[in-house]
Amino acid sequence: MTLVYGDVTIVVDERDDLFYTQAALQAHRPEEGRITVQPTPASGSPAALAHDMLYALGKRLAPGPNSPDMWLDSVNAAWLAAAAWGVATGVRHVVVPRAHLLTIRRIDQLLAWRKSTGAQLTLLWQKPPRALPSALARVERRISGRDQFKALLAEPGPIPARPFFPPAAPMAGPAAVAAGQSPARQPQETRAASLRPGRPAHPCTGAMATARLVQAAPALVIASAEAAALAALAHPLIAGALSVLAFTRAGPGSLRFTRDLDITSDISAIKLHGVGHRYCPLHAIPAWARPLLAAARAHHRLAPHPPEDGMFAPVMVAEARHLRAHAGRLPRLDLSLPAGVLVP
Known part of the structure; x- marks a missing residue:
């Protein structure tokens, strides 16, 4: 069952059907403006989901305790960086498997990111829908089935698949x-x-x-x-x-x-x-x-x-x-x- 409101879609997969996870992973095509973000399991870092988003966008944080990317341990800094890359690279659709494992705070962060970038957000909720948090409770329409999910992944998003760089005009006559x-x-x-x-x-x-x-x-x-x-x-x-x-x-x-x-x-x-x-x-x-x-x-x-x-x-x-x-x-x-x- 798929629940949709605004530009956020919740795919309810109570039986944890492998098809949905595989389809979400195969949908990761940054060159087409669609990425799949896989949340790091059991990470207690406040900025962990933002780091997962940056990783899906092709960015790599420098490792180590004295890393030059230490300032991205800040939640606000990390999500601002993720939003900037999302806008600049023309991300139009983000798919997040196993969203039922996210805390309410991280779901709120995802929704805020979506609002900043204008991208479409699809969450795979792999447990009964009664556990949906209040932030995801308002639903406008429902669809169901594998074919509908595949069609959803193939739909064009609300912004272009690539950033719009018009041809450069002549600099000077x-x-x-x-x-x-x-x-x-x-x-x-x-x-x-x-x-x-x-x-x-x-x-x-x-x-x-x-x-x-x-x-x-x-x-x-x-x-x-x-x-x-x-x-x-x-x-x-x-x-x-x-x-x-x-x-x-x-x-x-x-x-x-x-x-x-x-x-x-x-x-x-x-x-x-x-x-x-x-x-x-x-x-x-x-x-x-x-x-x-x-x-x-x-x-x-x-x-x-x-x-x-x-x-x-x-x-x-x-x-x-x-x-x-x-x-x-x-x-x-x-x-x-x-x-x-x-x-x-």
Whole structure:
């Protein structure tokens, strides 16, 4: 029997039929926007289910008692990271087997995650329905049978199966970049304002405005293995920050000033900033890094923060040690992150 209300579906499997579990596991296809989250049995960690969600999303937390992912032991931080990755990667349907073993608190966390991401949630309740908690008691319709469950797994979810990255528009026309000028050079009026003696620098325009005037500098190429290692990092801000350093080779201090509005809407270019905005180049974002920057932006907005705030501020100041630790675990990328540059 399957109970449905809103975008939450409860599949009641009183006899614990192996078919439903197998169908749920086979439905795990992240590339199609559908994942199956398997709760860790008998885990007492408050953030355990969020970690299970991150694992299903392809993220791997660094092991060990002094892990750079220690801050994801916090329930709020872990679920915020899971929501950001869910939004950025276009998750549309999440299936959770053996949901009857979850505590009421963890069921509430799942429902809150669903509300943040807009994804459809299916829970396999493998015991009699009279044990349903009050949070799952309101049911709008009922269907039953294996065929209906298979059809449910095949249905398109409420959001696209993949994140929507529209084709990047041309960065600048032929007349917009003077002959001999660096393609990533800052617009003339912004440079003049920032260098005017005796006056504070004016805030830079965002990446969209800059992209209409100058051409983005091409991204540096990194090996596919290193790109995959960055994509597997669990925290969106750390994954996004290290990816920017990898494809730009910019100084890590420039990330302290990067705002939400410094990434174009199609996530094809990012603008970095120097002290006093004396040099603020525009860089093209390679395809492998676009989901990472999309997740960093989603994390920033879900927090929530206004677009003018520094997007990477939480990892550049309060938790810079975690950023440095992850950089140290990726020696092939040779990301130099001196503490004095990251932490004022």
